[in-house]
Amino acid sequence: MMTIEAGTVFMLRDGQVTAATITLTPDAEEGLWTEDELREPSMFVNKLTVARTHAGRNLGGRLLDWAGDRAHRASAKWLRLDAWTTNARLQDYYLSQGFVHVRTVLEGDAVNGGPRVSGWLAQRAAQPAEHGFTDQTPAPTRLGFLPQ
Structure with missing residues (x-):
């Protein structure tokens, strides 16, 4: 499913930017x-992308907090992500944001059919957070999940 049509892409606006x-x-x-x-x-x-003009303001960290808060409100247990296996700096960033490395997956193909490069998996608990944003998005849909 395309992410824009699915309503899963969120923008942080600073005025008209x-x-x-x-x-x-x-x-x-x-x-x-x-x-x-x-x-x-x-x-x-x-x-997760921050405009260079807005770098250095912890917007990425605050957006991750917003995402964890939204995931919590959707009844998620985890906020998860995958990152490039070769980007140690990005991995360190996610670790500094409270994520825990789960494992690295090297086999398989990427969603675009090319070789897998984004298989460094990490997660942190979904939890309420004071991110400081004015959230104008609709409330999240509660997740349905398989029984344990």
């Missing part, structure tokens, strides 16, 4: 998470 974007979806990329992990209600972060 888009300062940052994040995709937050209940859909995991195929081949990354185990069946047991997928039984746990989770939301997945993709494509």
